[in-house]
Amino acid sequence: METTRDRILEVAVGAFASRGYEAVGVQELCESSGITKPTLYYHFGSKEGLLAALFAERFGGFNGRVATAAAYPGNRRGDLAGVLLATIGAFVEEARDDPDFSRVRLSSAFCPPSSERYRVARPYLEALYGTIAATFESAALEHGNMAGRAAQYAASFIGASDAYVGLYLAGDLDPDEAFLRRAVHYYMHGIFS
Amino acid sequence: METTRDRILEVAVGAFASRGYEAVGVQELCESSGITKPTLYYHFGSKEGLLAALFAERFGGFNGRVATAAAYPGNRRGDLAGVLLATIGAFVEEARDDPDFSRVRLSSAFCPPSSERYRVARPYLEALYGTIAATFESAALEHGNMAGRAAQYAASFIGASDAYVGLYLAGDLDPDEAFLRRAVHYYMHGIFS
């Protein structure tokens, strides 16, 4: 059964994706959900609380799926390419399964430091970054010349992955399996290879 | 002499950087600038016009500097590494010289498709992307195995560069010359090298 709460969240993620959290009014979310304001405030307490609930559900889930994909060595000892492919695959799969959330996530990646958005999104952004950085730190144990560069690797890996997701969401790109394999290959061995 | 118009723009970029375009009110910008609303509307016509003027000045300038750095072959025939270093250097230098604008630029990189921000920022974002893609297309003429991949290269290069800029602006990173050289080296030859 679809609860009122779920319906509000679904309407909200769609509205936030297309017009942005700040530009969407609570009144409008209520009308689109077929409810009234006190109902929304009963469930979420505030507009910021609504965003927090949305992120807890979807960003939390996304981070979990990425963490599973990025586990290293996990059962893939030495297979960094396989881990990175699974990781970027998690980004792309999320964009296919939940494009609205992925749009909200991307638009929150560089949100202003004194915004409500930032306060809510920051822990999830840091968790994602930490997960990827940890993968590269583990890999450095097996590939000595990677040592001490995990932060730089994580930043560029997430940056490139999000750029691909952004192009896909804009309809400019279809990142199929071959595309992702090439992306990982370039990342590990350079653009000439 | 600092004109009223310039002062408004300076106040606006600072406010947009820290709290976001949508969350900043026109009234507040006027008070911070020491003027009143009709003066702002005399110069810019609307809030969106103010953002457009800001982007015309700063995003236009930034894109020009990137285009200069990314010119290929230019006088650097065959020196793709040098061109990419100059290009990522332009990103980082911009962040140092005009951190507020760079914050606004980053926060507009993935802004919602039905927002005012998107309408204003889109041409500049596309111009930037086109510039970088053109560089990789030119490089492919000399490095045959790069052919047909310019879009993918451009996306990942801009994505990684913006990720570095974002970390710098958050105070988590100091991208000095050595860092940037490593970044370009990884990009061209892979993370193991």
Add this chain to the structure above:
DNA sequence: GCGGCAATATACCGAACGGTATATAGTCGT
């Protein structure tokens, strides 16, 4: 010294904002 224009201010507009005091309907345990 006066017409015209660029640049500013006072005072106001209707609409939308996020949020709430209060009442009411259903459900569930006792």
Add this chain to the structure above:
DNA sequence: ACGACTATATACCGTTCGGTATATTGCCGC
């Protein structure tokens, strides 16, 4: 059948939103 609790609605709050009609100032050309 009644108290307590969950979930909802009506009607309203003060504030702020982007934007404007109108008046005023100062300068420049003639």
